[in-house]
Amino acid sequence: MRAGIVAAGIGGFVLAKRSIDKKRYENMKHREEVLIYTDQRRMASLPQLDVSKLKIVQDLEIEMMSDMYNKMTTACNKKCIPSKYRDPSLTKGESVCLDRCVAKYLDVHERIGRKLTQLSMQDEELIKQIQAEQ
């Protein structure tokens, strides 16, 4: 009788874990697709460059990504992990905090990028106007 309850419990747990893992996998696949799609769109929006310049742009992008990654690491370290700790493993609170920190940092990074391109386009238009007036 008790064995039956235990077996049912374990069975229920296994089924729940399977469905959660399946959902996580689908979410991950979806995120990958979105990433590939946005990457393609970004590359398509660049003006047509010859092969040598394209390589330079790609190298530059990789360098900037790693720079951003390092800055993000220090920022999230400062925000999420207290200065005094005794255990090397991450607590659940710290893991959740780091997850949110990365999401927010990437969001901020993207917004600032959009705003900077907007501002620089405004500057270019101003310069063109001034040149046209002269």
Add this chain to the structure above:
Amino acid sequence: MGFRDFLLVYNRIAEYCFAHCIENLNDRSLSDEEIRCVDVCCGKQVNLNHKLMSVYMEEQPKILEKRIQEVQKLESAQQTTT
């Protein structure tokens, strides 16, 4: 090369505005206030950069000239001693 500097400044602004504006990490998405703060911070940093650049362009030649004059004085002092 100028584009590389621009990208470095972009990363620096992102780091600064993140540290300045994001206070708590209770949610995965940005709140409206945080978005507003980031916009303001970004504009401010850009204006700061412009101002610093313009003042630097003014002051740097003066410092360079002072240094050139010092070097010239040293050289003429050495020539008189030899």
